[in-house]
Amino acid sequence: MTTTPLNAPPTGVPLHPGSATVEFRSLRRAFGTTTALDGLDLTVHPGELLALLGPSGCGKTTALRILAGFETHDSGEVLVDGEDVTKTPAHKRDAGMVFQSYSLFPHLTAADNVAFGLKMRGSSKSDRRKRAMELLELVGLPQRAEHFPHQMSGGQQQRIALARALALQPRVLLLDEPLSALDAKVRLNLREEIRRLQQDLGITTLFVTHDQEEALSMADRVAVLRAGRLEQCATPSELYARPTTAFVAEFVGTMSRIPAYRSGDGVEVLGRRHAVDGVVPADGELDVLVRPENVGLTAAADGGAVVVGASFLGAVTRLTVRLLDGTEVKVDLATEAAALLPVGGNAHLILPDRPVLVDRRVKSGQ
Amino acid sequence: MAQLISRLRLWRGFVLLLAGIYFAVPLGASVLFSVDNPMTKSWSLRAYTQLLGAPGFTDSLRLSLELAVVTVAILLLLLVPAMVATRLGAPKLRPVLELICSIPLVVPVVALTTGIIGVLRWGPDYLSTTPLFQTILAIQNPTFPVVLVIAYVLMALPFAYRAIDAGLGAVDVKTLVEAARSCGASFPRAVFTVVVPNLRTSLLNASALTVALVLGEYTTASILGFTPFTVWIAANGKNDGQMSVAVSILSLMIVWIVLLLISAAGRERRGRKSARS
Numbered sequence: 059m060t061t062t063p064l065n066a067p068p069t070g071v072p073l074h075p076g077s078a079t080v081e082f083r084s085l086r087r088a089f090g091t092t093t094a095l096d097g098l099d100l101t102v103h104p105g106e107l108l109a110l111l112g113p114s115g116c117g118k119t120t121a122l123r124i125l126a127g128f129e130t131h132d133s134g135e136v137l138v139d140g141e142d143v144t145k146t147p148a149h150k151r152d153a154g155m156v157f158q159s160y161s162l163f164p165h166l167t168a169a170d171n172v173a174f175g176l177k178m179r180g181s182s183k184s185d186r187r188k189r190a191m192e193l194l195e196l197v198g199l200p201q202r203a204e205h206f207p208h209q210m211s212g213g214q215q216q217r218i219a220l221a222r223a224l225a226l227q228p229r230v231l232l233l234d235e236p237l238s239a240l241d242a243k244v245r246l247n248l249r250e251e252i253r254r255l256q257q258d259l260g261i262t263t264l265f266v267t268h269d270q271e272e273a274l275s276m277a278d279r280v281a282v283l284r285a286g287r288l289e290q291c292a293t294p295s296e297l298y299a300r301p302t303t304a305f306v307a308e309f310v311g312t313m314s315r316i317p318a319y320r321s322g323d324g325v326e327v328l329g330r331r332h333a334v335d336g337v338v339p340a341d342g343e344l345d346v347l348v349r350p351e352n353v354g355l356t357a358a359a360d361g362g363a364v365v366v367g368a369s370f371l372g373a374v375t376r377l378t379v380r381l382l383d384g385t386e387v388k389v390d391l392a393t394e395a396a397a398l399l400p401v402g403g404n405a406h407l408i409l410p411d412r413p414v415l416v417d418r419r420v421k422s423g424q
Numbered sequence: 425m426a427q428l429i430s431r432l433r434l435w436r437g438f439v440l441l442l443a444g445i446y447f448a449v450p451l452g453a454s455v456l457f458s459v460d461n462p463m464t465k466s467w468s469l470r471a472y473t474q475l476l477g478a479p480g481f482t483d484s485l486r487l488s489l490e491l492a493v494v495t496v497a498i499l500l501l502l503l504v505p506a507m508v509a510t511r512l513g514a515p516k517l518r519p520v521l522e523l524i525c526s527i528p529l530v531v532p533v534v535a536l537t538t539g540i541i542g543v544l545r546w547g548p549d550y551l552s553t554t555p556l557f558q559t560i561l562a563i564q565n566p567t568f569p570v571v572l573v574i575a576y577v578l579m580a581l582p583f584a585y586r587a588i589d590a591g592l593g594a595v596d597v598k599t600l601v602e603a604a605r606s607c608g609a610s611f612p613r614a615v616f617t618v619v620v621p622n623l624r625t626s627l628l629n630a631s632a633l634t635v636a637l638v639l640g641e642y643t644t645a646s647i648l649g650f651t652p653f654t655v656w657i658a659a660n661g662k663n664d665g666q667m668s669v670a671v672s673i674l675s676l677m678i679v680w681i682v683l684l685l686i687s688a689a690g691r692e693r694r695g696r697k698s699a700r701s
């Protein structure tokens with residue numbers, strides 16, 4: 059696990075003395091017949107940024123809202139620093155939250171929005187003002203202090219919302235897709251900024267997203283959820299390089315599937331034997347999963363693959379090749395190398411020597 | 425295109441002019457009639473001064489204004505929490521609430537009043553031995569007839585409901601309340617500090633509609649035998665033709681002034697905001 063370096067923040071905003079540990083234990087929540095959470099087990103370490111990643115409807119928001127106190131759970135436990143918070147009302151949970159939709163109070167200026175929590179806590183007016191300005195400084199918008207939400211762009215509003223969430227020095231910071239309403243450029247900037255702030259403050263953070271790139275680029279660890287359960291929780295590089303299930307493998311990054319056959323304790327793919335990473339399903343037909351950058355391709359008139367498509371991605375070009383049995387495989391090549399493989403040309407596909415991930419075959423069209 | 429726009433402008437002006445004439449001509453004629461003095465061929469404010477000097481003018485006007493204020497207060501205290509709660513906690517109940525609030529639209533005022541009379545008659549016989557007897561008497565106190573407030577709250581319910589519903593539709597109440605709670609505000613405090621200020625305009629609209637209704641209501645007050653401004657003015661305007669016209673102009677003016685004050689209250693705040701930013 060990565061431990062975040064607790065650097066002194068540049069702006070003089072004090073570190074929160076204890077960033078919390080958050081634990082979800084066998085958390086269950088059903089809405090009528092839909093099961094939003096189906097026994098979620100997850101631990102967030104102090105000071106870490108953990109991304110909750112998963113397809114729409116897998117229960118990410120529900121988990122976050124249960125932690126924030128806006129939603130109840132049917133069974134299981136939510137522990138913050140080892141204490142069950144089930145009975146604590148939302149306003150006493152000490153959790154700052156940034157919402158997906160713009161949630162600034164429309165009738166208050168940016169400074170008053172940031173100071174809102176301090177006002178609820180009864181701090182004096184001058185303290186509130188001072189602290190609000192510090193936080194606005196922290197998110198880079200001191201000049202917007204007197205602006206109303208409708209006078210600010212979406213990105214600015216989310217920054218203010220972040221400042222508001224941090225104003226009370228919460229034990230946990232909860233971010234529910236805070237960037238999804240923003241355009242790409244702003245999203246990238248804010249991504250880095252949230253990460254920088256989070257590291258400076260050393261605050262335990264849960265970041266919900268369904269954008270895998272966002273999760274991989276920001277998080278200390280990424281928890282992939284599927285249908286209300288934890289599929290895998292690991293550092294971004296581990297998740298990418300060593301996914302433990304086919305679901306994670308295909309959800310994080312791009313994967314191609316190639317039909318494979320059992321061969322001893324390994325598999326045979328395209329006439330070659332490969333060692334298997336993980337387990338081989340006991341029955342049924344098999345596919346291997348390969349990442350585009352791990353597949354090689356050489357021009358060969360008698361090769362068993364035909365290049366059917368190419369998309370230029372800058373330094374690399376992603377080629378799509380079709381095998382004899384109709385399987386399509388994506389291959390990333392350096393753009394110069396790809397130039398030697400025109401669409402329509404024949405080629406020879408080379409799989410990596412290292413062990414491959416194997417899954418039950420998915421019928422085409424599925 | 426430009427031609428189309430200028431044609432549209434022309435039309436708009438024409439329609440506005442027509443509407444203006446429709447309202448202004450009778451009003452202007454009434455004003456002229458009420459100040460005209462055919463004997464001397466000049467004009468005089470006799471009708472108005474007589475009206476203002478007549479006994480009961482201030483009392484009845486004050487009663488009307490008091491009724492309006494209390495009605496607005498009760499209506500908002502009743503509706504806002506109920507509507508916020510249904511939006512947040514039980515969205516499925518919203519149509520039910522809307523239906524309930526719309527019922528007064530389909531019950532004629534006379535029917536409502538007859539019902540109230542029935543209760544007031546029936547009450548004393550059955551309740552004479554209970555403390556409620558005092559209540560029945562108290563709500564009919566002519567210096568401040570609570571029973572009228574009850575009736576007016578019912579009558580204003582549909583209008584106030586719609587005004588507030590429009591306001592609630594324009595803000596994301598759920599997210600705002602949750603944001604406030606995550607900032608340490610308890611639920612009631614969140615509603616009060618975050619939702620209510622953002623409903624300002626619609627609360628003012630609801631209040632204005634209610635005030636207009638209360639200041640203009642005649643039937644119930646008159647049948648139940650109370651004298652708010654409308655009833656007084658009807659009784660005192662009967663004596664001569666000029667005075668009866670003066671009466672209608674005066675009551676129109678008073679309602680306008682009150683409504684203008686209410687909307688000015690709303691505008692002043694907004695003006696200050698944009699000046700600050």
Ligand SMILES: Nc1ncnc2c1ncn2[C@@H]1O[C@H](COP(=O)(O)OP(=O)(O)OP(=O)(O)O)[C@@H](O)[C@H]1O
Nearest residue numbers: 089092093094113114115116117118119120121268
């Ligand atoms: N208040 C609710 N009432 C009924 N069903 C709900 C409610 N909240 C969530 N659900 C259901 O629970 C499931 C999980 O929802 P949740 O919002 O946690 O998903 P999510 O992972 O955040 O998805 P997304 O990426 O789309 O935001 C979904 O099927 C959703 O329809």
Ligand SMILES: [Mg+2]
Nearest residue numbers: 118119120266
């Ligand atoms: Mg969600």
